[in-house]
Amino acid sequence: MADESLRELLAKLLKRRDELRLESEALDKLIDTYRRLSLLEKEQDLPQLDLWKGSRSRRARSAYVAEMMAATRRLILAEGRPLTRSELLQRLESEGYVIDGSDKSKVLGTNIWRSEQFQHIGKRGYWPRDTPMPRKFGNTN
Template identity: 60%
Template sequence: MSNNTTREIIAKLLKRRDELRLESEALDNMIRTYQKLMMLEKTPDPDQLHLWRGEGPRAAKTAYLSEILSEVRRIIVGEGRPMSRGELVRRLEAEGYVLDGRDKAKVLGTNIWRSEQFMHVEGQGYWPGDIPLPRNG
């Protein structure tokens, strides 16, 4: 085999390994998401309610939203630029998060706005409010 052929094979193998790693991470996130959803569906035994301490469906949904907003922040900071609602929905779903609503981008945007953790940069998307906007942003 020539060096070029070997390099091409190695490049393809490395690319495939990265694709498999991303797919595996997405599957792990989906598994965690569905496990959390299963917890929302369980009805506690009335004799065991004292063990829940506010961990009912509403509290679980609030915790899940908090996790999503943390992930939104991580994604945006990782990109180093403001991101649109649509971009964020695609990235979150690729990572296994389940988003509610007919217009997922609008629902996500509303929750981002309500959190008061992000600022909207006109024509670009959302950026964490406590981090200075990059000069090119």
């Protein structure tokens, strides 16, 4: 009985370590994105790079979408299950991401699809292609 408790604790600790590693990687990518955006701002000699308006450059938009896809991956893995577009939209917006368009869910879905980083799992939502699916959701890899 004690062995089972120790195994469960160890499993939880290992899972938490993996979650922290993924969060750290996502944070590193976010920091790198902001550094690149800062350099881009200096290159363009602009007083401020405004990512929220249609006048942003293609390079800035691409960096912003890459950052948002890293956050999408982090959110899914932190939850430990596939997330739907509406769940992802709500969580990304609560973190401050701005998604332009009249149908934000569709815009997000298009960006997820274009990134080729995620697979759609039936009606359950999206899961990162490079990460094995938890057994309880069926292994699709």
